[in-house]
Amino acid sequence: MEKYSIKELMACCLSRDIKDGEKVVVGANFPIPRAAVLLSRFTHAPNISMGMGAFSVNLKEADDATPLKFFCDYSPIQWAESAAFFPIELFCFHKLDVFFISGIQIDQFGNTNLIGIKNEKGGYKFRGPGSIGTTTLAAVAKRYYIVTEHHTPRVFVEKCSIVSALGFGDGSKGLRKSYSLPGNGPRYCVTPLCIFDFSPETRKMRLFSLHPGVSVEDVIKNTGFKPEIPDRIQQTKPPSKEELQILRNRIDPEGNLK
Amino acid sequence: MVLKNGKTLISEEEALDLIKDDMTIAIGGFITSHHPMSILRGIAKRKIKNLMIIGSLSASFEVDILIGCGCVKKLAAAYVGAESVAPIGPFFKSAMENGKLELWECDEIILAAQLQASAFDLPFFPVRGGLGTDLPVLNPDLKEFTDPIKKEKLLAVPAKRIDIAITHASQADERGNVQYSGNSYLDVLMSRAADVTITSVEKIVPTEFIRKDPFKTAYRADYVLKAPFGSHPFSSHGFYREDEQFLGEYGLLAYAATKGEDSGWIEFKEKYIDKPREHFEYLEQVGIRRLFSLDEF
Numbered sequence: 001m002e003k004y005s006i007k008e009l010m011a012c013c014l015s016r017d018i019k020d021g022e023k024v025v026v027g028a029n030f031p032i033p034r035a036a037v038l039l040s041r042f043t044h045a046p047n048i049s050m051g052m053g054a055f056s057v058n059l060k061e062a063d064d065a066t067p068l069k070f071f072c073d074y075s076p077i078q079w080a081e082s083a084a085f086f087p088i089e090l091f092c093f094h095k096l097d098v099f100f101i102s103g104i105q106i107d108q109f110g111n112t113n114l115i116g117i118k119n120e121k122g123g124y125k126f127r128g129p130g131s132i133g134t135t136t137l138a139a140v141a142k143r144y145y146i147v148t149e150h151h152t153p154r155v156f157v158e159k160c161s162i163v164s165a166l167g168f169g170d171g172s173k174g175l176r177k178s179y180s181l182p183g184n185g186p187r188y189c190v191t192p193l194c195i196f197d198f199s200p201e202t203r204k205m206r207l208f209s210l211h212p213g214v215s216v217e218d219v220i221k222n223t224g225f226k227p228e229i230p231d232r233i234q235q236t237k238p239p240s241k242e243e244l245q246i247l248r249n250r251i252d253p254e255g256n257l258k
Numbered sequence: 259m260v261l262k263n264g265k266t267l268i269s270e271e272e273a274l275d276l277i278k279d280d281m282t283i284a285i286g287g288f289i290t291s292h293h294p295m296s297i298l299r300g301i302a303k304r305k306i307k308n309l310m311i312i313g314s315l316s317a318s319f320e321v322d323i324l325i326g327c328g329c330v331k332k333l334a335a336a337y338v339g340a341e342s343v344a345p346i347g348p349f350f351k352s353a354m355e356n357g358k359l360e361l362w363e364c365d366e367i368i369l370a371a372q373l374q375a376s377a378f379d380l381p382f383f384p385v386r387g388g389l390g391t392d393l394p395v396l397n398p399d400l401k402e403f404t405d406p407i408k409k410e411k412l413l414a415v416p417a418k419r420i421d422i423a424i425t426h427a428s429q430a431d432e433r434g435n436v437q438y439s440g441n442s443y444l445d446v447l448m449s450r451a452a453d454v455t456i457t458s459v460e461k462i463v464p465t466e467f468i469r470k471d472p473f474k475t476a477y478r479a480d481y482v483l484k485a486p487f488g489s490h491p492f493s494s495h496g497f498y499r500e501d502e503q504f505l506g507e508y509g510l511l512a513y514a515a516t517k518g519e520d521s522g523w524i525e526f527k528e529k530y531i532d533k534p535r536e537h538f539e540y541l542e543q544v545g546i547r548r549l550f551s552l553d554e555f
Contacts, residue, residue, distance in 0.1 A: 028289065028316075029341040054288070054441050069502060070341050071316075072291035074440065074495050083441050086315075087370040115363070115396070116354070127354035129346045130337040132316055135365035136387025164365075166390040179389040180410040 004239045006192045007032055007149070007257040008247055009211060012239040013190055014100075014145055015039040018048065022097035025051035027132060028071035031256050032190075033100035033147055038065050038251045039243060055080035064250040093133070094140040094182045100147050101138055101186075104128045105160045108205050108225040110146060110167025110186040110198060112138070113160040131164040138165035139179075143187045151191035153224035168203035175203075194219050195236060199228050209236040266434035266482045270536050273456050273483050274300040277422060280331075284312040284373070284452055285320060286425030286445040290340055290500045291493045293320040294426040294458045296485040296537035302327035303531050312373070312420060313338065315366045315444055318492065319508055322347030325359060326512060326523070327531070334362035334418075336369055343502060344509030352516035363396040368415050370444060375417035376451035382414035389413055423452035426489045427476070428496060430457060431465040434479040440495020442476045449477040458485035460497050485537050487549050498552040504544075 014036035018024060022045070026034045041048055041059055050057055053071050057079040068075065093099075103112030104126075114134060119125040138144060146167075148155055167186050169175040176185055189196040189205060197208040206228035207219060212235060219227065239247070247257065274297065277283065287293040298320050301309070306329055313321050313335030321338055324330050326349035338347035353359035364372070367387055375383035382401075389411055394400040401414045425448065428439040436457050438445075449455040457479035468475060488494070491501035491508070508526065515523035534540040541549060 029345065054443075069343070070290040070493075070500055072289050072441075072493060072500075074493060074499065086441070086443050087374060087447055090315075090367045090370045091374075093367070111391075115392070123357045124355045127346075127351045129339050130316070130335065131363075131365040131393070132337045133366045135391055135393060136367035136385065139387040139389065162392045162396070164391060164393065169390050175390065178411070179386070180408075181386060181389065 001238065002241060002244055004244055005258050006211065008239055008244065009236065010147065010190050010192065011035040011039060011247060011257060012243050013195060013236060014147065015043070015243070017188070018045055018098060020045040021047045023049040023095060024098040025096055026100060030100060030102065030147070031067060032149070033145070034067065035247060035251050035257055039247060042246050042250060043243070051084070052076040052079070054084040056082045056084070064253065066253060067256060090133070093137050096137070096141040097143065099137045099141040099144040101134045101144055101165055102146070102148050103160070103165070104155070105157050106146055106148060106155055106189065107157055107160045107167075108227070109169060109171045109203055110189065110205065111160050111163040111169065112146060112165045112167065113162050115162045115164045117161045134165040138167070138183065138185070139181045140183045143184050146186050146189040148191055151193045151222050153222060156223045156225065158225040168198065171203040193222060196227060202228065204228055206230060207233055209234045211236045212238055265432045266479060267432050267462065268481045268483055270296060270300060270483060273297055273481060274304060276454065276456065276481070277301060277306055279306055280308045281421040282310040282312065282419065284420050284423040284448040285314050285317070286423065286443065286448055287314045287320070287489070287492065288441070288443040289314070289316045289318050289337070290505070291441070291489070291495065292426050292443065292445070293318070293489050293492045294424045294456075294485075295320060295490060295492065296458055296483075296488045296540070297424050297456065298324060299531050299540065301329055305329070312369070312418070312448075315369060319347060319505060320492070322349045322512065325349040325353050326515070327527070330359065332360040332362060334364055334369055334372070336364055336366040340505045340509060343505045344513075348509065348512035348516045362399065363393055365393070368393070368400065370447065371415040372418055373444060373447045373451045375415060376420060377447050380417060382416045384412040385415055386412060420448070420452040421454065423448040423455045425449065425455065425457045425479070426485070426494065427457050427459050428494065429461050429463045430459045430479060430482045431463055431468045432482070433465055434482050435465070435468045435475045436477055436479050436482070437468065437471075437474045438476055438495070439497070446476050449479065454481070455479045456481045456483070458483050458488040460486050460488065460494055487541055488537065490541075490544060490549065490552075498549070501548070501552055
């Protein structure tokens, strides 16, 4: 079997879960989800509607699609069929099937924090970049994936210092429904060690699959809360030869996922 | 100001004379694109103070520079940074961690809702995003309510009076008809929400040119000034890309300044903000070869 990097594996996991015909947007500076969406476009999902930066693109004739430096990069104009129409675009995010969110903190119920860590006086010990579009997208996009390159107890905390995007709140039943949120919340949390899903009974993160070579103990040691561990845990399917070939030749020739 | 013969064209000096301490200013563009930098540098140079800044949707170093130069009292922005080049604005981060900046916490949609309410002259505009999060805690202006139609919970985002919207566009005529070659982001909404709109443009064109494609006219600005490469180091769609190296350099120097090593930032500020008397002297500092290397897409 061919060698692969963890980021390539994470991109493949996400890619396989995107269905043909879905409407997908990737935020700025988020290389793994971006590669995942392109990979699904170049394999099993040729009819996805894809937002690339501030454009909606059709990659039918694209041999490759290398990364953007900035969200407002003008270069996707070469494949663009339309440009994001503001502010309508922002107020219609509930039409979106798939989105991706990261966090400086991620908690056991899938709430995420991009705002910062508070200090005792109510100010900031650490100020993060800000919630960008995630507050609304987590509420209204049909589903989203939490993706992080850092699986450590500092990131995976029992409770976020600040919640900037709502997952399942305090885990209480029907919380999202009580707010009439159209989105179903996070589906998976994909990390360099494993994939978590969310228990339908407790809304708590549950170990779904372990990446090859990772043990349950590794996950427990690196997670700042106790995730649910089912009796039988599957192993994450490694990237296929075809997936790797497309990733390396058409999506990531610069090797950012290495 | 009395306009000559109904013309909106003004100089950089005249534009800056309109901007006063304590005003609420909306800045157009989006992250690394279409910011009215010639005017913003003028604000920093003149040390205009206590501004309430409504950042573009997500903001970048155009706001960070203003914070670094001590012009900003309060800010509304969903993000301040330059993505992969520097994920977070150094002066923004430092001001927040030292309690020196009031932030109207929001995400991009909440910021747009504020402008929408202001533009439509409504007391508020409702959104769903933010319910169940800490945003209404951090920003008490966001008020949860039950809507009278479907009895659902929503967040009310209040309108805000905006003194001046400052935007950067591709072209305008002397009557103030503004056109974009690329995306206009929230500039249209900002111009409707603000009392006054000042727009810098890459070029001034004859009205006959505007009339060839009136569908392209985004809004009518009260004041227009000519500023080619006016968004540098940010991009202007159809004209030039982001100056990635410049943004990277700024990020490093500003970061060092927040850590107590400010000689590089002081030199940078002097070269690009304090010393140039107006926009064209700034462009001379940047250099013609560098500027024209940015127009390859």
